[in-house]
Amino acid sequence: MSKVNVLIFPYPAQGHILPLLDLTHHLAVRGLAITIIITPKNLPLLNTLLSTHPNTIHTLTLPFPSHPNIPPGAENLREVGNTGNYPFINALSKLQPQIIQWFTTHPNPPVALISDFFLGWTHQLATRLGIPRIAFYCSGAFFTTVITRCWQNPQILQSSQGVIEFPGIPGTPSFKREHLPSVFLRYRESDPESELVRESFISNAASWGVVFNTFRALEGPALDHIRAELGHPRVFPVGPLGYDRIDSGSSRGSEVLSWLDRFQEEGSVLYVCFGSQKLLKKEQMEALAFGLERSETRFVWVVKAPSTPEQKKEGYSLVPEGFEDRVSGRGIVVRDWVPQVAILGHRVVGGFLSHCGWNSVMEAMVAGVAILGWPMEADQFLNARLLVEDRGVAVRVCEGADSVPDPNELVRVISEAMSTGSSQRRRAKLMREEAVRVVCEGGECWKEVDELLRALLELGVKQG
């Protein structure tokens, strides 16, 4: 008898692909056959996964559809930044005919489609294929409750005076207009590309099931709210994902780990990284360098290389001259992709200066490090509210993609948050205990993946 086959469709941005591949690995380990839809330039991201599961995971590699606002050759959001989301979502929706063609001629077609929540249009695709679609949320449940409300009622932007309230959502949160998810703020009524994006996000709620990279101890109320709103029990919080990532990163990364090995004092190093795609402007780099230097804390600072000539010209990612020499021995700047999960898990790392991207948040929770948050865009302001106000595991150091932190204030916050008795470090350690319980063998996230597997196998029996 053929194995039950499931189709997986990740959204081509690092922060989206990585956790969905983590989940794919967990499903493959449990014996599912899997086909991943991917475009050629993103294929190398699957190398480790494909070599780990050579007989169970296959790919459906399709050319990236051209789009007037996507530079030729760009296939990953990292190459264009978050403004590329609308063109990417629209361009990828053009893949439907090829997917249908592949599916209808497959000897053992998939019994379900698991796709990223940025690909909500795949709900209609799955309906045409006659299979259920499961939406994969690589962002948090609290964020999802807010963005769902935004898409259902985009008029909130017109009617509000700068601060927008969300009654009925646990905690009755309110946010400044500019702190709402940037993908929503870019919406323009009647613009065809915007309308496709809106319908796509709205379709997520109609999907057969939803999977979240989160866990109850962190987001119980938001998960309960979502379950009640959806009106069915197929809500699977399989997070925190990433703790056992099978791709350990580059060799330069292991140099960082060796550098960390030189220190003894537990929790004394601050790790600084703003996710996979965010670059800092010259003035922001200067303020941050000042803060790191004067706080006298140990640190690892990951600096992403500028991807366009304009960014280079404008001094993006430029580390101030002489800085590296002055901090030598207690801080390093790394200009490469690093194994973040391993770094956060190193015993000498105690703090994480982060943009509050959701994967970074999940990884920090498992590592038990305090977050020094600088939310910039997307879901990050909402994530920061959850972490700072609701959970107390983080402190804000700055807010906004264009803001320049006050250098002296930065020195104060870094020194305070990194001190041994800081409340953020204490609470982060408590959250770690919860997170570790969830991820250890037999813990809640194992049970949730098992539940998801059971649901998929049942679909296989029904359709088989």
Ligand SMILES: O=c1ccn([C@@H]2O[C@H](COP(=O)(O)OP(=O)(O)O[C@H]3O[C@H](CO)[C@@H](O)[C@H](O)[C@H]3O)[C@@H](O)[C@H]2O)c(=O)[nH]1
């Ligand atoms: O050198 C690096 C840099 C990053 N990472 C990993 O890359 C991921 C980054 O993800 P995240 O922290 O979520 O940041 P972004 O890449 O910015 O993610 C985008 O996608 C996320 C999920 O939707 C959103 O929460 C963010 O706001 C959005 O910017 C994490 O797993 C990191 O461990 C590395 O392993 N090495």
